[in-house]
Amino acid sequence: MAFDADEDILQDFIVEAGEILEKLSEQLVDLEQNPDDGELLNAIFRGFHTVKGGAGFLQLDALVNCCHSAENVFDTLRNHKREVDSELMDTVLEALDHTNAMFEQVRHREELTPAPDELIAALDALALPQAAAEQADAKPRPREDEPAASDETNGDITDEEFEQLLDALHGDGPVSGPATGAAETPSEETSGGASDEITDDEFEALLDELHGKGKFTAEPAAGTPDKDSDNADEQITDDEFENLLDELHGKGKSPTPAESEKEAVTPPPPEPARQKSPKAPGAPTRESAPVAETTVRVDTRRLDDIMNMVGELVLVRNRLQRLGSESESEHMHKAVSNLDVVTTDLQAAVMQTRMQPIKKVFGRFPRVVRDLARNMKKEVTLVMHGEDTDLDKNLVEALSDPLVHLVRNSVDHGIESPEVREQKGKPRKGTVTLSAEQEGDHILLSIDDDGAGMDPEVLRQKAVAKGLYDQEAADRLTDNECFNLIFAAGFSTKEQVSDVSGRGVGMDVVKTKISQLNGQLSVVSAQGKGSRIIIKVPLTLAIMPTLMVMLGRQSFALPLVNVVEIFHLDLTRTNIVDGRECIVVRDKVYPLFHVKRWLVQGAAAEEETHNGHVVIVAMGTHQVGFVVDELIGQEEVVIKPLGQALQGTPGMAGATITGDGRIALIIDVPSLLQHYS
Incomplete structure (x- = not known):
């Protein structure tokens, strides 16, 4: 594991892989409903492949192995060698769970916990074509005292095994050892010597044996094409070559040896193929200008700080609006109006940066x-x-x-x-x-x-x-x-x-x-x-629209989301239902609550007038009436946490500074009713 890599590279991997893994969960469930969706199969294959590539660059081997095995399964599926079923999806979703767990460990810079060997084995079995898997199950198991070739060679095919495979293809008898006059040639001599060099026809025959006839056969053009142009049309792709290596070496191996095998076994491409191949990525043309980045990654704490500063600006705006309304200066009114527009736009822009779908x-x-x-x-x-x-x-x-x-x-x-x-x-x-x-x-x-x-x-x-x-x-x-x-x-x-x-x-x-x-x-x-x-x-918790009310000489803010309607009431025209004071409005009964008796100390019933303002507030399907002394109006407030002395006060969600510079408490309607009623 290499967490000592460049922090920017690691962060890029975390961002990219995080988005891919989020999509994979939804894509996999969608695939179970639409198993024949080729585009979806390719998208899932690319997802695991991309995460594997990034993890390989950071040397996160456990994550590479799990993604590689899952990737192989979807390579088999997209080549129509196996069908999607619930049991297969159970295994792949379990692999995704382990991938997500390892990704969280990467995010927290922790040691990776590899996926269980049984899960990797199950994925490797599902990566085999359906017919090959059934044949493998039917074959007798090797004796325990007989060492497996993969144990001795770490999964690499030996020269002797390759010779035997070629002899089997050409109809020769099985070769138990090197033929007379033919020395045991190492891989370098195999690729470079004239006598033991694998020809194009032999390589085609090998591919046909592994994948079936006609898999990689190109359609001849009209006339008789020359050999070079024929070879150019029959170049094996990277995906096909990786499948070939997986067939020879076993699933789940690191992709690094595959590159060396590709150089050792693949015949050099003929000249026409080189001419057709696109330019290497490392050699940009003079016409292609670098594309400027259009996004920048910002720490969410910085966005929170900016939002807090915008909140303070909103409070100053409210204060200036109150002062401007008392001024007779036209210039003052214009300046305050411009400030209001700019502050509103800035508030909306900063809120947009915090928005997520x-x-x-x-x-x-x-x-x-x-x-x-x-x-x-x-x-x-x-x-x-x-x-x-x-x-x-x-x-x-x-x-x-x-x-x-x-x-x-x-x-x-x-x-x-x-x-x-x-x-x-x-x-x-x-x-x-x-x-x-x-x-x-x-x-x-x-x-x-x-x-x-x-x-x-x-x-x-x-x-x-x-x-x-x-x-x-x-x-x-x-x-x-x-x-x-x-x-x-x-x-x-x-x-x-x-x-x-x-x-x-x-x-x-x-x-x-x-x-x-x-x-x-x-x-x-x-x-x-x-x-x-x-x-x-x-939409946001940072700035809240409220209805400002007065209870005695103290200001309070009611969240506007809870307010249904407001009306003036003669408090002598109330009714008592189940021992509770109620009012009837448009044939509907609302329980009445005198918030002032709860919140303002020293408020006696005899001090209250016969007239008052009633604010109907809603909590779910319940609606009740709050009796208040005075209505100030609607105001956007910034929620500030209560100090230690007031923390935990029932019915209080926080505090704010009003437009006239005073402190107002923000009422938590559900908590208030639950505690006092």
């Missing part, structure tokens, strides 16, 4: 669904839409685990077994659809399945049995509220616990994680038709 998360799901469906004896197709939708890189990383939980839940709980689906008149193969789209300054993610759906009555009874509701309260739950019970802690509809689900953990963790991202989570379902889980998250 959601495909970085979606790319892992074909493998997740494939393995889970195979393990549970189900047939499931994964369909993905909106993979190019961009969002903040921090959100891409944070959404990975919640989405894995939800997709696994759809396959486990949602999709029925093929037999059950047939009985219901459905196709044997179920479908899980993963979608992403941008809606304003938010991203909408949805996970759909065409499975069994959910029965709200079963969920009500489960909620009563778990002690979450009494029977009367459970009966008042709407169907959508019942569906959202699956996110309650310890709630599970599985009768049997498996290694996939049934313990009641996972879905509540998903809800907590989405809430931490200032997102919303909701479920809709139709019994017998399927379910849909919808996630709504902001």
Whole structure:
């Protein structure tokens, strides 16, 4: 292993190989669905070949061997010598897992753990053509006391074996040793001596013996071409020569000896072939100018620092806008307006540098669904839409685990077994659809399945049995509220616990994680038709649109993603339902919460007026009314972490500096209600 190589070269390998390995996981699952896709087979072959080449340059031998064996399998597949099946894909996917594990070790500069010998042997067996593999299984095994030629020569064919192979081709008797008058010629003499030199016809016959007649035979042109032009058309390619060496030497050897064998055995190409060959890469023509690089690699921490500075600039912009509104100077108004435009553009540009396509998360799901469906004896197709939708890189990383939980839940709980689906008149193969789209300054993610759906009555009874509701309260739950019970802690509809689900953990963790991202989570379902889980998250976590409100003399910021509507209210016209103060708006009942009583010390009920502003906020399908003293307006804020003295304060997500220079606390709506109500 050579981690002492140039750091730039190592980083280039990590970036390139990382992208290739991400694609391979999706391509392999796609290949299982489309085994005859020649372009896909070639793409996978090139992927393993490219990673092998980079690893070989860095002397990462364990990674080279695993990729080389996998590459050989796909070379056999693309030459139509073997067919794709589930058992083959299981082995190749296992090889990809070990390749990914070794790649992570390279990323962390750790010693590589080679793939198991059994896996390499299994890959090498799959790299043999189907007929050859069956013949190899039928042949008797060599005696244990008989040393194998590969043990003595490290897999290289000896001169004597090569002589015997040639004699067998020409019909001569088997040669047990050198013939009289013919000395044992080393490889240098074999390639250079006139008497023992292999001719073009002999080499063609050798290839025909290994690959079958006509494999490399060129179609003669009209007339009788001369020998040189004939040879020029019949030049063996690098891939064909590597296959030939693999047949002779065994699979999985380092590519370095292959180059020396190529020089020793291949006859020198005739002059016309040299004229036809393109110029060597090392000799650029005068017309080809070097292409300037259009990309540059930047540490993500530097992007985070720039984003923080843009955030500070946004705060200054807000402050100047507030001051400018109080000024009567036209020049001041123009300067502040220009600053606002430039700051907004700069903020958008910096945010764009942090954006990544959601495909970085979606790319892992074909493998997740494939393995889970195979393990549970189900047939499931994964369909993905909106993979190019961009969002903040921090959100891409944070959404990975919640989405894995939800997709696994759809396959486990949602999709029925093929037999059950047939009985219901459905196709044997179920479908899980993963979608992403941008809606304003938010991203909408949805996970759909065409499975069994959910029965709200079963969920009500489960909620009563778990002690979450009494029977009367459970009966008042709407169907959508019942569906959202699956996110309650310890709630599970599985009768049997498996290694996939049934313990009641996972879905509540998903809800907590989405809430931490200032997102919303909701479920809709139709019994017998399927379910849909919808996630709504902001594009970025760095700068948040908020509604600024006043409680007493203190400013607070409500995340705008939670705000549904605002209205003025006569607080004397409220009702009491189940001991809780409520209001009725357009025939809908909203529980009322006086946030000031919770957050502002010394706020007495008698100090409150009969009139107030009510902000309806939403958490999933639940909507409640927050009573506030004053509405200031919408403002973009930069989230700052709370100091040590305030860390862990219930209902607080952080702090910010308002346009008038004061500090405002940012309200975490789910946490606030969970703690105080």
